[in-house]
Amino acid sequence: MAKYTGPKCKLCRREGGKLYLKGERCYSDKCAFERRPYAPGEQGDSRRKQSEYGQQLREKQKVRRIYGIMEKQFSNYFSRAAQQRGVTGENFLKLLESRLDNTVFRMGFATSRAQARQFVLHGHIYVEGRKVNIPSYQVSEGETISIKDSSRKKNFIKDVLEVNEEKTPPEWLSVDFDKAEGTVVSLPERDDIDQHINEQLIVEYYSL
Numbered sequence: 633m634a635k636y637t638g639p640k641c642k643l644c645r646r647e648g649g650k651l652y653l654k655g656e657r658c659y660s661d662k663c664a665f666e667r668r669p670y671a672p673g674e675q676g677d678s679r680r681k682q683s684e685y686g687q688q689l690r691e692k693q694k695v696r697r698i699y700g701i702m703e704k705q706f707s708n709y710f711s712r713a714a715q716q717r718g719v720t721g722e723n724f725l726k727l728l729e730s731r732l733d734n735t736v737f738r739m740g741f742a743t744s745r746a747q748a749r750q751f752v753l754h755g756h757i758y759v760e761g762r763k764v765n766i767p768s769y770q771v772s773e774g775e776t777i778s779i780k781d782s783s784r785k786k787n788f789i790k791d792v793l794e795v796n797e798e799k800t801p802p803e804w805l806s807v808d809f810d811k812a813e814g815t816v817v818s819l820p821e822r823d824d825i826d827q828h829i830n831e832q833l834i835v836e837y838y839s840l
Contacts, residue, residue: 688837691830698827699728700745705768710838721831722822729820732757732777733767739807739814740796741779747792756783771816778813802826 682690696706713724728734733749736757742748749767751757757764758778759771771777783789789812797809802824807814 685837685840688833688840691833692837695725695728695827695829695831695834698745698829699731699734700749701728707838710834714838721835724834725822725825725829725831726820727770729825730770731767732759732764732769732771735771735777735805735816739777739801739805740799740809741777741792741812741814743792743795751779751783756780756789771819773816773818775816776813777816778811784812 692706696703701709709727710720710724713727714720716723729738733745733752736742736748736751737745741757742751752767752769753765755763755765756779758780759769760775761778763780779789784793793809793812801807801814802820804816804818804820804824805814806817
């Protein structure tokens with residue numbers, strides 16, 4: 633599957649806001665967006681007015697990059713959301729938020745979604761005591777997610793837990809850093825998603 637391998641900070645600048653793709657660096661004065669808060673390229677600092685379609689496209693690209701998902705998979709999530717009962721845009725964000733890699737990140741077991749995805753792929757993450765190495769796995773209410781016992785002894789895992797143990801996870805998750813495990817108390821609601829996202833623009837984009 634295709635994967636973006638270019639500079640992550642350039643994506644933040646292109647979307648006009650922090651996507652928090654590089655973990656702790658995004659919160660420090662080393663953040664590239666803080667120094668150059670405009671799109672890359674010679675015309676990056678221009679103030680061109682975006683068309684309605686342009687706004688919809690940029691919002692779609694922004695959310696896709698936040699969650700680190702390629703185009704085909706992203707559109708498949710939207711199709712699933714459209715078939716569910718309720719508000720399509722909210723259903724769509726809930727599906728993205730319920731991915732295993734995002735849940736690992738939200739629990740504080742990784743400093744970024746990209747790192748969380750790597751931990752899942754490398755077999756460091758267990759769900760209900762079983763190894764799950766599929767980042768797109770959809771978590772369910774009541775499931776326990778933990779870091780593999782042997783992996784907890786690795787320095788890079790210890791460093792992540794030490795950095796994040798003071799952070800408060802969202803209300804839909806309960807985390808015990810001493811045990812390196814967490815529980816999905818409930819599935820996420822729209823209010824639990826703290827990124828600045830206008831999902832209606834994405835709905836409009838796919839409705840064209």
